Structures are given as C-alpha cells and as structure tokens.
Amino acid sequence: MTTRRGFLGTVSAVGAATLLMETQAATGASAATGAASATDEKAARDAIRNVNAGMRANYASLKSELTKHLSPVVVVQNNAVGGRFTLIDKGVQVETVDPVPEYFELAKSIAHVPLGVYSVIAAYLSDKVPNIANSERIDPHDLDMVAFKPAGDTGWITPLTGFRSTLATARTKLPTANLPADLAASSDKILTEAIKFIDTAVGAKSFDMVAFNQFAATVYPSIRVNMTAAATAQITGIEALMKRWRARIGEQAWSDLYVMVLSIWTTAELNQASIIIRRTMNQAKVNTHLIDLPTAETPADPIGVALENLARIVQDNVAAEMVFNAALDVADALKGKEDLLSKEILQQIGGTAPAHTASFGAAAAGTCPITGRTATA
Structure with missing residues (x-):
C-alpha cells in the first residue's frame, strides 16, 4: 500500500x-x-x-x-692603441688601420699606474669612508661592496709585489724608450712614486685609503702631462687618416658618411674618437650620421655588429616618415633612441622624461654632460 x-x-x-x-x-x-x-x-x-x-x-x-648596401661607413673600435678604423665603401671593406702614433699607448700605460695599484688593494680597503678630500663623493654602499676582504687579510702583498716588479722594469727601461722629454719625465715620476707607495705598504704590511689618496694626488700633475701627450697623438693620427680617406672616396660620398663608434658603456659619453671625428664630417649631418654604439663588452664581430645596427637605424629613418607621417613626434621617436611607448607611459603615470644630457657643443665647451659642472684647469 x-x-x-x-x-x-x-x-x-x-x-x-x-x-x-x-x-x-x-x-x-x-x-x-x-x-x-x-x-x-x-x-x-x-x-x-x-x-x-x-x-x-x-x-x-x-x-x-x-647591410650589403651601406656606404660609405667608417667603423671605429676603441682599443688600447687609440682605435681601429675600418672604411667600408660600396659594400666592400676597403682598409683597416690603427692610425694613432705609438706614444698614445705608452703615455696611457703609465697614466694607468695608480689604477693598477688600486685594483690590487681595493678589496682590502676598510669598508668605512675615510676622512679625505671630497669623501662625500664616495658612496658608502659601493665602498662596502668593493672592500669585501676581511680586516687584516694580507693577500694583497703578493700581487702588489708582482706589480712593483713590472713598474721597476718599466722605470729601468724608460730612458731607452725614446719618448718626448716631458712625457719621459712625467712617466718616471709616476713610476717612482708608485714604487715608493708599494714599498712602504709592503714593509708595514698595511695601507689605508688616506695614504693611497696622497700618492694619487702627488702623481696627478704628471698624469695630466701623459694625458696631454695621448690626446695630441690621437688627434694627429685620426685626423690624418680621415683626411686621406676623404680624398680617396671623394667629397660627394664623404658628405653622406656614417661613422659607427663602438665603445664600452663606461666610455660612451664624450667618446674621444667621436670628438675628433665629428670635426672631419659633413657638419649638416654629423648629429645624425655619427653614432656612438655602447656595448657591454667588445663584440667578437665588431664590423658585423656596427653594420647590423646601422642597417636598423637607416631603415627606421625611412620607415618613420612613411609609417608615421601623420604623427611627427612618433616618427622622431622611431628615428631616435626613444621607445615608441615612452611618451604614452609617461602620460598615463603622470611622469616626465629625465633631462637629456647636454649637447655635444656644450660639452665640448667644457661642461660635463653628466653633472653639468664646468671643467677647471
């Protein structure tokens, strides 16, 4: 139921x-x-x-x-001897030259002595900013990272003694290097003072940044002499080469010359080769045809890297005007270093672009493009 x-x-x-x-x-x-x-x-x-x-x-x-049609082009590789220059005309590598006189390398070699000493002792420094002139310019965090060896570690003695031997040999051989008298005298001063600093430090089995700072200040006037000699050598060598190449390819081709200067990032601002070369180029085009190309390290194929980047620049120059002819500010961005979205991002976040570095003209007149400070003698 x-x-x-x-x-x-x-x-x-x-x-x-x-x-x-x-x-x-x-x-x-x-x-x-x-x-x-x-x-x-x-x-x-x-x-x-x-x-x-x-x-x-x-x-x-x-x-x-x-890349097969880029012409004429000069590729500059910054190196220890003042630069390696390659002329490319009608797609053919015409000539590769190291044009700077040898005493450029020799003058800089001795001018680098204080940096060589520093490179040995830096890790063994105290991680405290010392009481020296302009100490406020030393970033305490950077110093703490560089001075990574423990207090009392004497591992610096052996490599510094080895570097002393290298310096002593150079000082002994200096009189027979046939250098200009002022360059020979300044180089001798740098070597002598460096050996004296090393002997004192090794004898005491200790050093400090104050003592190193005093050594560096003592040899700085001599370093300036070496820098002057190196600059003169580089100007003379590069300008002579550019004059010869200009005559070789003719005025019409030279007026359209592109120059690609490859350098390590830390020397890309006011690069020494760029400063000299720009005076030899078509002044109406130099700001767009002289291109500084900073790299993280020296590329294995510098010519290939330079031409690959120049091809990108050249085709973007034309693309900018053809694709963005209705928006010239965007066209300018594509033709330069600016990312196409940068202005849009700045607008959306309410930000402003960082100030651009000073123009070459201002920098050439003695104003540092980074700090804005005027150079003093």
Whole structure:
C-alpha cells in the first residue's frame, strides 16, 4: 500500500534524479563549451602573435639585405692603441688601420699606474669612508661592496709585489724608450712614486685609503702631462687618416658618411674618437650620421655588429616618415633612441622624461654632460 509519505518520497526521489541528470548534462555542455572557447581564444591569440612574428621576419630580411648596401661607413673600435678604423665603401671593406702614433699607448700605460695599484688593494680597503678630500663623493654602499676582504687579510702583498716588479722594469727601461722629454719625465715620476707607495705598504704590511689618496694626488700633475701627450697623438693620427680617406672616396660620398663608434658603456659619453671625428664630417649631418654604439663588452664581430645596427637605424629613418607621417613626434621617436611607448607611459603615470644630457657643443665647451659642472684647469 502506497502511503502519502511514500508517494511523496518517490516523487521527490524521481525529481531529484531528474534534476541531477539535467545538472550533469548542463555542466558537461558548459565544460565542453568552455574547453572549445579556451581553444578558440588561444588560436586567436596565436594568430595575433603571428602578425608580429611575420613583421619581424620581414624586418630582419630587409635589414640583412640592407647591410650589403651601406656606404660609405667608417667603423671605429676603441682599443688600447687609440682605435681601429675600418672604411667600408660600396659594400666592400676597403682598409683597416690603427692610425694613432705609438706614444698614445705608452703615455696611457703609465697614466694607468695608480689604477693598477688600486685594483690590487681595493678589496682590502676598510669598508668605512675615510676622512679625505671630497669623501662625500664616495658612496658608502659601493665602498662596502668593493672592500669585501676581511680586516687584516694580507693577500694583497703578493700581487702588489708582482706589480712593483713590472713598474721597476718599466722605470729601468724608460730612458731607452725614446719618448718626448716631458712625457719621459712625467712617466718616471709616476713610476717612482708608485714604487715608493708599494714599498712602504709592503714593509708595514698595511695601507689605508688616506695614504693611497696622497700618492694619487702627488702623481696627478704628471698624469695630466701623459694625458696631454695621448690626446695630441690621437688627434694627429685620426685626423690624418680621415683626411686621406676623404680624398680617396671623394667629397660627394664623404658628405653622406656614417661613422659607427663602438665603445664600452663606461666610455660612451664624450667618446674621444667621436670628438675628433665629428670635426672631419659633413657638419649638416654629423648629429645624425655619427653614432656612438655602447656595448657591454667588445663584440667578437665588431664590423658585423656596427653594420647590423646601422642597417636598423637607416631603415627606421625611412620607415618613420612613411609609417608615421601623420604623427611627427612618433616618427622622431622611431628615428631616435626613444621607445615608441615612452611618451604614452609617461602620460598615463603622470611622469616626465629625465633631462637629456647636454649637447655635444656644450660639452665640448667644457661642461660635463653628466653633472653639468664646468671643467677647471
């Protein structure tokens, strides 16, 4: 006999089962729809990414072909002997020259003596900023990282003694190096004072930054003499080479000359080769055709790196005017070092661009492009 309770229970059970099956069906359909939707979305996004991939492939192809047509170009590799210069004309490497007289390298070699001593002792310095002139310019955190050896460690004695031997040999041989008299005298002073500092430190088995600072200050006037000699050698050698190459390829071609100067990042500002070369170029184009290319380290293929970057610059110069001819500020960004999104980002975050470094003209007049300070004698 079916009771009301039993009947209602049966009905409820059937209803629950029906509801469960309907829910499972709906869930399955939803999951299938969701899976399909996710697959479609990924496919759509991949298709969008393929647009950029295609652009990059076409861009790279153009750049690869363009490198064969870049002309005329001078590639400058900064090195220890004043620079290696390569002339490329009509896609052919015409000549590679180290044009700077040898005494450039010799003058700088001796001028680097204090840096050589510092490089040995730096890790053994006290990690406290000493009471020396302009000590506020030393970043305490930087000093703490450089002075990583424990107090009392005398591991510096052996390498510093070895460097002393190198200095002593150079001082002994100096009179027969046939250097100009003022360069020979300044070099002797630097070597003599460095040996004296080393002997005192090794004898006492200790040193401090104050003593090193005094040594460096003593030899600085002599370092200036060496710097003057090196600068004269570099100017003379580079200008003579550029004059010869200018006559070789002719005035019309020279007026369109591109110069790519490769340097380590730390010497990219007011690079010495760039300063000299710009005077020999077409002054109407020098600001766009003399290109300083800082690198993290000297590339294995400097000519290839220079031409690859120049090809990018040249094709972007034309692309900027063709693609963004309705927005000249964006065109200028593509033609220069500015990222195309930089202004948009600055606008959205309410920021302003950092001040640009001073122009070459201001820097050449004696103003440091980084600090804005005027050089003093």
